[in-house]
Amino acid sequence: MSNQGVTVHHGEEINNSTGVSNKKLLMWAFLGSDVMFFGTFIGTFMAYRNKSLNGPYPEDTLDIPITSVSTFVLLMSSLGVVLAVHYLKESKMGLAKFWLILVIIMGMIFMGFQVYEFTHFAHIGMTPQANLFGSTFFTLTSLHGAHVSLGILWLIFLLYNEYKGNLTSENAIDLELAGLYWHFVDIVWIIIFALLYLITAGDGVPPGGLPWTAGH
Amino acid sequence: MSILKDLFHYDGNGWWRIPKTEEAKANPKLEHPFGKFLGMSKDFLIFITSGKGHASPAYYWAIAIILGLITIVEVWWFDVEGLRYLLVPAMLFFSLVKFILVVAFFMHLRFDNKLYSNIFVTCMIIGVFIFSLFLVLSAFHGLGN
Amino acid sequence: MSSILGPKQFQIPRIFPRPMSHSGIWYWLGTVDHKKIGTMYGIVSFFWFIMGGIEALLIRVQLSQAENDIISPELYNQLFTMHGTTMVFLVVMPLSAAFFNWLIPLQIGARDVAFPRLNALSLWVFIFGSILMNISWFTGEAPNGGWFGYPPNSTIQFNPGNGMTFWVLGLNVLGVASIAAGLNFIVTIINMRAPGMTMMRMPVFTWMTFITSILIVLALPILGVAGIQMTGDRVYGTNFFNSEAGGDPIFWQHIFWLFGHPEVYILILPAMGIVSEILPTFARKPLFGYTFIVFSGAIIGFMGWFVWSHHMFTVGLGPAANTAFTLSTMLIAIPTGVKIFNWLATLWGGSIKFTTAMLFSIGFIAMFTIGGLSGVTHAVSPSDAQQQDTYYVVAHFHYVLFGGAIFAIFGGLYFWWPKFTGYMLNERLGILNFIIMMIGFNLQFAPMHWLGLDGMPRRIYTYAENMGWELSNLAATVGGFLIAFSVLIFIINVFISRRNKKLASGDPWDARTLEWSISSPPPHYNFVNIPQVEHIDDWWYKKYPELLEGSPKQTKSAKATVEDTSNVDESKIHLPDLSYYPLFVGIGLSIAALGVIYSYALVTIGLILVFWGCIGWSTEPVNEPHEKHH
Amino acid sequence: MLSNRIRLIFNMVTLMLLSFALMSCTPENPQSTFDTHGPISEIQKNLFLFTFWIAVIVFIVVEGAIIFVTFKYRRKNDDLPAQIHGNLRLEITWTIIPAIIIVIIAIPTVFGIWETQVMPDEEDAITINAVGHQWWFEFKYPSEEIVTANELHLPQDKNVIVNIESQDVLHSFWIPKLAGKVDMVPNHENKLWFRADNPGVYYGQCAEFCGIVHAMMRFRVVVHTEEGYQNWLEGMRTPPKTISNGSDEDEGRKLFVGNCSMCHTNDSYKKAAYHKEINSQYNRWEEWKKDKENSAIVSAPNLTHFGSRLTVASGIKENNYENVVKWIENPDSITIGTRMKNHASIYNSDKKLTDQEIQQIAKYLLSLKPDNDSMASYNQE
Ligand code: HEA
């Protein structure tokens, strides 16, 4: 019981009560917190759905085929991360690096789509300043985009360390955390794609097809 | 105290904790509104998700393919004029399924320490609950006035 | 961000050398020791307490007579906005954080929190965020939209200038600090407990911190989003709250109170934790109904999410919604009552010693009950239509915030002061402090009940002579100054006691929890031996093991002694090295936020600082690889 | 110990202060919520008192226990007291008792909510639109086609439904003696109903923080007998007393047309003036929005029959010659920060008015009242 003689490494990785990793716990708690963050934005979007007083309206702007492609890319990048983590744990470094690179590329493709989409929207007059739809749409998607970009930076940083030989199966947890974050960003997009794109693009111009979205 | 004890005492094979009536004791099947169905579906769930311990890449691929398929269905649904009236519930349902798949399998909640699930699920419950309430309130502002 | 603990350490070039000395300003700037961080939290937020208090006193001076014109309406609006914001975000929350920092590792038997550098980050972000918000006084445009900043009055259309922009940005920066701290304490409490310290053996203060942290982590992001939207509206021309574009002011109210009500429990739960530690100590009895107290805390934390619209009874939600929120609000009285009665039962049959800390705790029960009961009268929504936005509300929330949170915090300060500093505070001055504060507090806020019921709205800078409000207002002003006087006594007490240095033993109060089993002030590594915990109030039963057999009467002297640190080989105990990076990130964030108001150049500089700090941080080893000693 | 006794005394004082306060509902307290004159405020008061007395009982129990404990269980010797960890039965008891109390409070409360918030039949009620502006109240009687400002006239014993809106920021519509408040929210139409049982003048007050003049945003409610109300309506539809050519009032009229009428209407007694006034108020608002800093036009109170009003400056000052002169000279001397002071060109350009001109305008404004001045009786007090 005495720790007197033992060197106690008091760093960011001692766990003496539950046996789970501090960092991973932190990550999950953070994701829980992020749920509320995105929840509020999504709540805003839904509350303001069909409330814009002027155009451009969602069905004039949203381009489902293109977004479907970018959605698909992001979805598959989730697979990539999970495989990268898996191979890293098994010390299959080549495969791990391969998937990590692929994920980064897919993330960049997704961001590319978003940049394209934003400029396109701005072109046809759909800006955050244009109307309520613009404000709610852009804040939500751009903050999601910010999360993705941050994720990309993080993964690049990890990839660099993988090449340097600092990231090995011993500390695969570092990649796993980034993976958790990445998956989370992905599930947020799953919701966004369903609510902001598919449902919203189906809204008609006269507000309120459904009883619970009608103005009061 | 004994009333309390009776109320909370668990005997019977139902999933709620109400003491059996005489009638129910005689015929346990009556207790379960869904009969065997719940039990079977639980078994089925365990069966398809039994990746206990470590999952293999093939397994991840399978999940990814399911996710991709659901997405295709989503977009298809959106495109079919005749299904539009069910768009909202359908999208909510599909995204929920995808959400759960990613969280449970890609993010390993299903295999990992319970603690993580507890944390995340608590947050999800509070979040979903309050934002739904919030949406209801904004939709029905002034109700009954 | 994670740190790479691989065999070969990758590090970015250091611009400043890693601080190594263990004293002086550089040490304080780079420290990651939870105790030092707690102290800094305490000092800074006490400073803001005085600032917020001075703002309040100016308000009181202006209101002391009818048709007073000492303070202009513009200034008055700034004063109450900043008073409310300061007291909530820069005083009660960080003061609680000071206690979290100091006590949580000690109470659960750990050497530090789970993420010491993240902890330092919280501190610095808080400090610079608070400065950021108060810079607005010097630009002449302090925020003036009230502490809940209702639009449209706070939108750029009706409130041009930078005041409210400072306010939202300040809140967002502070939010980052709180969330980081909340996450840290969640992990610390779950994961860093000493062996044997099960959840249900944790001290109640730790429990309340845990619940508070969960609330923080879930509630602050909501405020963050509200802040982002408001910033968007004010700076970038988005339309969230612009009523001309269809934006809905009610919507802000929903999200603000969705955050705001959990927030008030964030303010009070730590206070309840503090009181739950003090009462048993000085009654020399275990806390009555530990389980009930813990669970009622958790239930309060949960139910607090479903009551927010009681702040909106008059905005026209309609009778259906009002009914629902009336009922949910009233229900909270039940778990709160459980706590009150359990505390009373703790005292019942005890052997009570009236130290200052104890007096403040008993005062807390007495005053918080009043505030809680007036809260229940608010919950009755038809009559709340008469009370909403009157001084009756002001009375309610000062009773819970001052009579609750601040009283408990003062109690906590007197209680743990010896542990923090190693010397005792003067008890006679302490009791004087308590008496005057009690008188002043009631003189100040009790008449406000009456004022509100007599129709005095809040946030008015003056009132007419014929309204019949003068006497009560005058009393309130006198009370306000009495409070200030009592605070002054506290400050004097600190200085006098510091000079007279009556040294404290490790366990001066014959207390119960682990922090008292080590010397005062604790060594920087806290515990020589990580304790093995076997009971709730483990230290108490280590001292009086025969109590476990249930024979209290014979007990006269303690059987265990405070840990001896005289011959500890400190080189065996490794603590994390200092780090500047949290400081840089903190500064960077605030600079970036300031840049949103003034220029993109500042934003860029700020973000570069943040980015550099993060990279440096995540590549910096917790301990410098070469062997060195403290 | 001394401190406990002092706390005891103070708790008593608090209690006494409150009960004392409850009893003293004298006319000097024009916004007292206890001096009720209508069913809504009555329900609200009774509910409050009901809850209050229950709270007092809980208060006495808790504080009594504290006092008892602090006297009874002071430390007398070093013996440890009995170490009691809890008692499930007791704890359940004091969970259930508050729950019962809550139910007792909740039942009348829920009834109260529906009683006060469900609108009565529109058939036998009069409907009024109240609009909040920064910083004055506009009152419209759509069925009577009458507009007025800062002074609401109502008949006794008649249900009143108020449609509550706001043009700019949040305000709140509150007449403490008649009914609790309802917020005025842009883009939302809220409703409030009440009834006044006794004729008289009641104070109204904006209760939602709405900017710099919030403290000074008040209004008066004048409750007439049914007959008096008809009289007033009649008066609002007749032109004011004629003024003789060349008199001070006549000069004042000309000055008013030149300097004030872009913001203030004062001829809404005319036929079909109602819609015109609504439109021009809207146009003024649009005008202000175009150039918020420098616009010379803002929405402003309708001044028809201003001479018959009880107050000037949104319910702040008695409506008499000195005060009107003071107001026109410099609104800031009464209310700091008004739109009138900030936007009217008489203050912001070199079109300054001389003292004499101001007096003439004041005289003119005060002469604006119908022949059958229904307010005469109220002006006395
Ligand atoms: C520490 C902070 C704190 C705490 C703990 C509380 C606790 C409570 N509050 Fe308060 N509240 C505020 C801070 C707080 N509040 C603030 C800051 C505002 C104003 C914000 C603003 O507008 O600026 C506010 C405003 C506010 C309102 C809105 C008023 C209005 O604007 O119209 C309401 C309405 O329901 C309310 C209710 C309650 C209730 C029911 C509780 C309950 O939790 C109280 C429960 C406690 C007890 C009841 C006492 C002990 C119990 C017993 C002894 C048991 C027996 C009792 C009974 C059976 C009744 N509060």
Ligand code: HEA
């Ligand atoms: C924890 C929270 C807290 C605390 C402790 C206080 C403390 C005080 N509050 Fe506070 N108050 C709020 C939270 C708080 N308040 C909030 C949230 C609002 C709503 C704001 C809004 O409407 O937006 C509010 C509003 C509010 C109002 C209503 C304003 C209005 O609506 O117009 C008033 C009026 O009297 C008031 C008064 C006071 C006073 C006199 C104190 C006193 O207790 C202060 C005590 C004095 C001091 C602490 C002074 C310190 C010591 C010295 C000066 C000694 C000298 C120093 C040295 C020598 C170094 N407060």
Ligand code: CUA
């Ligand atoms: Cu209008 Cu306050």
Ligand SMILES: [Cu+2]
């Ligand atoms: Cu609340």
